[in-house]
Amino acid sequence: MATSQHRDFYAWFWRLPLLVWQLLFFVVPLGFMFVMSFWLVKNYRMTPAFAFDNWAKMLGWNIFWNSYLYTFSLALVATILASLLAFPAAYGLAFKVNETTRRWALFFLIIPFFTSYLVRVYAWQVVLAGNGVISAMLAWVGLGPLSLLNTAYGTIIGYLTLAFPLVVILQTISLASIDGRLIEAAHNLGCGRLRTVFAVIIPAAKVGLIVAALFCFILAFGDFVSPYYLGGSKPPTLSIMIIDSTKSGQQWPRAAVIAVVMILTLLAVAFASVTTAYRRRG
Amino acid sequence: MNKKSLLKPSRRDVLKYGVASSALAMPFVSRAWADTVELNMLAWYGHGEPDVVAEFEAANNVKFKPKYYAGGDNMLALIAQSPPGTFDVILSDAEFVQQLNEAGYIDELNAADYPFDDFLFDEWKQFPGHWKDGKLYSAMVRCGHLGVSYNTTAISAEEAQSYNCYWKPEIKGKVGHFDWHLPSLGQMSLLNGNASPFDIDEAAWGAVKEKTKSLRPQVGGFFDYGGTFNGLKNGEMLAMAGIGDWITGVLEKDGAKVASVVPKEGGIQWTESWSIGKGTKNADIAKKFIQYMLSPEGQVHSARMAAYPGFAITKGGRKALNEKDPKEAQRTGQVDGAANDPVSLIKDGRIKYRGVPKQQSLEVWNDFWSEYKGS
Numbered sequence: 001m002a003t004s005q006h007r008d009f010y011a012w013f014w015r016l017p018l019l020v021w022q023l024l025f026f027v028v029p030l031g032f033m034f035v036m037s038f039w040l041v042k043n044y045r046m047t048p049a050f051a052f053d054n055w056a057k058m059l060g061w062n063i064f065w066n067s068y069l070y071t072f073s074l075a076l077v078a079t080i081l082a083s084l085l086a087f088p089a090a091y092g093l094a095f096k097v098n099e100t101t102r103r104w105a106l107f108f109l110i111i112p113f114f115t116s117y118l119v120r121v122y123a124w125q126v127v128l129a130g131n132g133v134i135s136a137m138l139a140w141v142g143l144g145p146l147s148l149l150n151t152a153y154g155t156i157i158g159y160l161t162l163a164f165p166l167v168v169i170l171q172t173i174s175l176a177s178i179d180g181r182l183i184e185a186a187h188n189l190g191c192g193r194l195r196t197v198f199a200v201i202i203p204a205a206k207v208g209l210i211v212a213a214l215f216c217f218i219l220a221f222g223d224f225v226s227p228y229y230l231g232g233s234k235p236p237t238l239s240i241m242i243i244d245s246t247k248s249g250q251q252w253p254r255a256a257v258i259a260v261v262m263i264l265t266l267l268a269v270a271f272a273s274v275t276t277a278y279r280r281r282g
Numbered sequence: 283m284n285k286k287s288l289l290k291p292s293r294r295d296v297l298k299y300g301v302a303s304s305a306l307a308m309p310f311v312s313r314a315w316a317d318t319v320e321l322n323m324l325a326w327y328g329h330g331e332p333d334v335v336a337e338f339e340a341a342n343n344v345k346f347k348p349k350y351y352a353g354g355d356n357m358l359a360l361i362a363q364s365p366p367g368t369f370d371v372i373l374s375d376a377e378f379v380q381q382l383n384e385a386g387y388i389d390e391l392n393a394a395d396y397p398f399d400d401f402l403f404d405e406w407k408q409f410p411g412h413w414k415d416g417k418l419y420s421a422m423v424r425c426g427h428l429g430v431s432y433n434t435t436a437i438s439a440e441e442a443q444s445y446n447c448y449w450k451p452e453i454k455g456k457v458g459h460f461d462w463h464l465p466s467l468g469q470m471s472l473l474n475g476n477a478s479p480f481d482i483d484e485a486a487w488g489a490v491k492e493k494t495k496s497l498r499p500q501v502g503g504f505f506d507y508g509g510t511f512n513g514l515k516n517g518e519m520l521a522m523a524g525i526g527d528w529i530t531g532v533l534e535k536d537g538a539k540v541a542s543v544v545p546k547e548g549g550i551q552w553t554e555s556w557s558i559g560k561g562t563k564n565a566d567i568a569k570k571f572i573q574y575m576l577s578p579e580g581q582v583h584s585a586r587m588a589a590y591p592g593f594a595i596t597k598g599g600r601k602a603l604n605e606k607d608p609k610e611a612q613r614t615g616q617v618d619g620a621a622n623d624p625v626s627l628i629k630d631g632r633i634k635y636r637g638v639p640k641q642q643s644l645e646v647w648n649d650f651w652s653e654y655k656g657s
Contacts, residue, residue: 044355044358044359044362044381044385045362046362051455063652063653063656063657066656067656125512125516126516129516129517129518130516130517130518131516131517134291147518148504149518150502150513150518219420228506228509229509231503232458232503232504232505232509233461233503233504233505233655234501234502234503234504234655235655235656235657236504236652236655236656241652244652244655245360246356246359247352247353247356250355250358250363252361
């Protein structure tokens with residue numbers, strides 16, 4: 001009995017910091033933000049209230065829903081693109097190179113995170129501009145000049161800049177941890193290479209692949225930098241709408257409504273993804 | 283160091299540990315010695331940078347701690363979120379001074395402390411909203427004009443004489459907006475022929491909205507200061523609504539082929555004024571700083587500000603600018619008798635002061651701006 005109590009205490013001792021951290025820096029601010037969404041703004045000052053004005057205004061505003069759909073679509077496209085583009089790279093790193101090469105590759109994939117994302121996005125402005133490198137190359141093959149700056153393409157490129165290395169890393173780790181005997185067994189049973197990928201490797205790495213995609217979606221859905229500096233805020237995404245609401249008229253309660261909707265969306269996507277990831281076949 | 287060397291330190295040891303002790307003690311020594319006053323500034327970007335304040339800092343043993351904003355309502359929001367006394371000096375767009383005062387964010391100033399007799403234009407001495415019941419609350423310090431800002435290779439000087447050049451088919455997708463509703467909508471209001479662009483009835487407001495919406499297919503993006511700057515510099519944007527020489531002036535000096543003009547429909551004046559934050563513990567030095575910014579030296583720094591140039595508003599400031607930097611004075615028309623002298627433009631009725639909407643709420647204009655961006 002005493003040993004059991006001791007074990008419980010030991011377990012709680014190690015759980016406590018995480019719980020306190022999450023409570024203080026996630027649950028409490030989230031709760032405050034939710035409460036704030038019912039407040040009102042009078043003369044640029046927030047006034048505590050319990051009014052549904054902000055919710056009615058935002059949810060009944062077609063501009064908000066247009067922005068919502070646009071933000072969701074862009075994040076989804078970025079997620080699909082990142083997952084598809086990352087898979088061959090991750091496959092190669094997991095199965096086709098030796099351990100040392102893989103380590104170096106993962107190290108180089110981490111390096112972009114050493115520099116500011118904003119700086120990288122500013123660098124993309126130079127590349128994507130009408131007089132930039134891509135436009136010049138397109139012009140050279142007779143398809144340009146074409147400016148990708150201040151377009152949805154620019155925004156997607158920014159999202160990939162942010163999320164692509166992370167997706168490759170997560171996919172690589174996931175693929176590398178597949179039991180090699182499963183692949184050998186598939187080959188021994190006459191399964192072709194492509195079929196092995198779809199029938200054995202992808203199902204075996206499903207959880208990691210979906211988690212990687214989920215991270216990409218979360219990062220893209222909430223990003224402000226790319227849609228503003230590469231997309232030209234045209235039209236604004238939800239994160240830009242948050243900034244617009246706060247900087248103009250101090251409409252923090254309306255910004256809180258947008259933020260709550262964004263969080264609920266991400267929770268729904270995360271829940272659906274995790275459910276899919278752990279669903280057993282048959 | 284062993285026991286023996288501790289008892290009998292060598293000359294090298296004495297030097298080594300002496301330097302180390304001095305280094306450790308430096309923070310305390312310098313603190314006691316310098317006693318620098320820290321002044322918290324709330325302003326548009328650039329006002330707290332060395333090219334403007336370094337001389338004042340050195341002469342008065344002051345260190346500015348600037349907090350920058352973009353847009354008057356953003357400024358009000360920042361003050362509202364901060365405890366009283368957070369900001370010692372507040373630079374405000376003139377149209378927001380009245381709201382600063384009504385909210386009780388600024389202290390009364392003594393008019394005798396400032397050189398109003400030296401102002402270039404009489405109307406500026408009694409700038410709207412700066413006085414209430416005969417009491418002064420803010421001192422105008424600089425201004426500039428907003429008009430058509432354009433790439434000179436894409437739009438001719440003649441075309442730039444009207445806001446209609448924004449609709450030129452050849453620049454479709456290359457018209458940018460500075461991402462703040464007041465200047466752009468003010469320009470649309472001027473284009474519609476409203477003599478007081480911010481004081482318009484519902485019918486005129488509806489017409490302004492329609493006119494603005496018709497520009498949307500031409501628009502390539504909505505930008506903050508950096509984005510506006512880059513967009514014009516790299517040629518991504520060939521015309522920019524809502525700005526003026528405060529951005530193109532910097533680019534012009536850099537050799538970019540851009541310019542700003544006040545078109546025939548008229549331009550809008552942005553005006554900046556300094557106030558002393560209520561609850562400040564540094565009122566005397568704050569007053570001294572505002573006096574400095576209105577002195578000839580301060581006016582020259584303000585007019586030549588690296589972040590964005592403006593007009594000197596005192597006779598002494600203009601004279602000093604002409605002596606210090608005649609080229610810049612010439613470029614911006616700050617020469618008595620020049621055709622584009624900013625004061626002459628105002629006297630000719632071609633310039634309207636930027637203001638907040640009078641017959642609609644600021645929220646109504648702001649909501650329309652969001653709708654316009656999202657359309």
